[in-house]
Amino acid sequence: MKAIAHRPQELRDIEGLLDVFPDANVARVSQFIREFAAAADLLDLPTEFEKLLEQRRPQSIPAPHARGIVAKRKARKAAKPK
Numbered sequence: 001m002k003a004i005a006h007r008p009q010e011l012r013d014i015e016g017l018l019d020v021f022p023d024a025n026v027a028r029v030s031q032f033i034r035e036f037a038a039a040a041d042l043l044d045l046p047t048e049f050e051k052l053l054e055q056r057r058p059q060s061i062p063a064p065h066a067r068g069i070v071a072k073r074k075a076r077k078a079a080k081p082k
Contacts, residue, residue: 003033003049004042011052018056026053 002010002017018024030049037045 003029003045004036004040011048014049014052015056 002013018026030046030053033049034046037043
């Protein structure tokens with residue numbers, strides 16, 4: 001709900017929550033924000049949340065969706081007969 005208000009203090013609070021809960025299901029939160037933003041006609045809200053996440057993401061760690069893609073490729077490659 002903090003992302004919905006998207007005031008500076010709320011964004012700092014989100015950063016604090018992500019610090020305390022680094023294993024939070026960010027994909028689920030992003031989905032909720034997208035759905036709420038569409039219903040409330042706040043179309044910039046998901047973009048702002050993604051920017052916040054991108055700023056926090058270390059450069060050496062790929063985005064969560066990219067990690068899934070890499071894992072699937074490795075699994076397919078390992079399963080191929082030689």
